[in-house]
Amino acid sequence: MKVLVPVKRVIDYNVKVRVKADGSGVDLANVKMSMNPFDEISVEQAIRLKEAGQVEEVIAVSIGVKQAQETLRTALAMGADRAILVVASDDVHQDIEPLAVAKILKAIVDEEQPGLVLCGKQAIDNDMNATGQMLAALLGWSQATFASDIEISGETAKVTREVDGGLQTIEVKMPSIVTVDLRLNEPRYASLPNIMKAKKKPLEEKTPEDYGVDVSNRLEIVKTVEPEARAAGIKVGSVDELVAKLKEVGAV
Template sequence: MKVLVPVKRVIDYNVKVRVKADGTGVDLANVKMSMNPFDEISVEQAIRMKEAGQVEEVVVVSIGVKQAQETLRTALAMGADRAILIVAADDVHNDIEPLTVAKILKGVVEEEKPDLVLCGKQAIDNDMNATGQMLSALLGWSQATFASKVDIDGDSAVVTREVDGGLQTIKVSMPTVVTVDLRLNEPRYASLPNIMKAKKKPLDEKTPADYGVEVSNRLEIIKTAEPAERAAGIKVESVDELVAKLKEAGAV
């Protein structure tokens, strides 16, 4: 069985995001970039399935700027077998829209013919939560979203997913697209020997044109702004004063 894992290069989750002074977007100058945390979980899951003997090959793919090869090398160091980089933009500020990403991934899937596509449920930079679902629709494959547990049962995948009321377990026929949630696993750290080995693993570079897809944004960002600062609190001397203040604010 082959697993395809799309990964995205995003601002590291530990970095405090800054908005450009002119409000045209997020400032990426000298900012640490890393693999999207949800994608890191999907890479870890694919590697664990390989270690368990359920998977023969793990292929990672990234769509974006040329610098995303660093993200792919991280996935290779974790244990993925090979990588595909699709250079779809020259400017790091140009975020490829989910539908375009899904169309390119459809071409990759048709070429690679994986049995399972493992995606992060969303990217932490735009929070779209759409690519996996769109890819499933374009391929006509079954899908399971927000997975907190994934098991393979013959030609099917048994997925426990997080819903508003708790947990839901479903069985989907393969090939399938699964988007993973945070509780699925805890990704490993790449060891130094594996980082060195990753430099020799195959990394193919392609373009959207190789899959017959034109990259053009349909959405225009009008303005980007920092969240409103939280108002300062006040101290009260007694419970009665607290209740009075809450009544004034309409909280009780």
């Protein structure tokens, strides 16, 4: 069985995001970029499935700018077998929308015929949380979102999901789309020998036109602003004063 793992190039989660002075978007000049953390977890899970003998090949896919090659090389260094880069934009500030990404992924799935697609539940730059669900709808496949545990047995997969009320365990038929959550695993660090080997692993370059997909944006970002600074708290001298203050702000 093949596993397809989409990965996205995003601002590193340790970097403080800055908004451009004109409010037109996020400043990416001289900013460290890395693999979306949720996607890193999905790559790790795919590799673990391969190490367990349940998967024969792990294919990493990225859709975006040419610089996403670095992200794919990271996935290859972690243990993915080969990679596909779909160059959908020349502008690092253009974010390819989930529906366009899902349509391209559907075309790749039709071509590669994987038994499982492992996605991060969302990207930390736009927090859309939509690509996996849209891909499942386009393919007509089963889906399991927010996975914190995955067990594959024959033609089914048992997935434990993180939901508002706690944990939910469901069983889905393969092939399936699974979006992963933070507690599924701890991604490995790529060793230096594996980083060197990754440079020789196949990385195929494509365009959206190769798959007949239009990636023109349907949404227009009108303005980007930083969240307001949190107001300072106050100290109260007694429980009665606390209750009175809470009533003032409508908390009780």
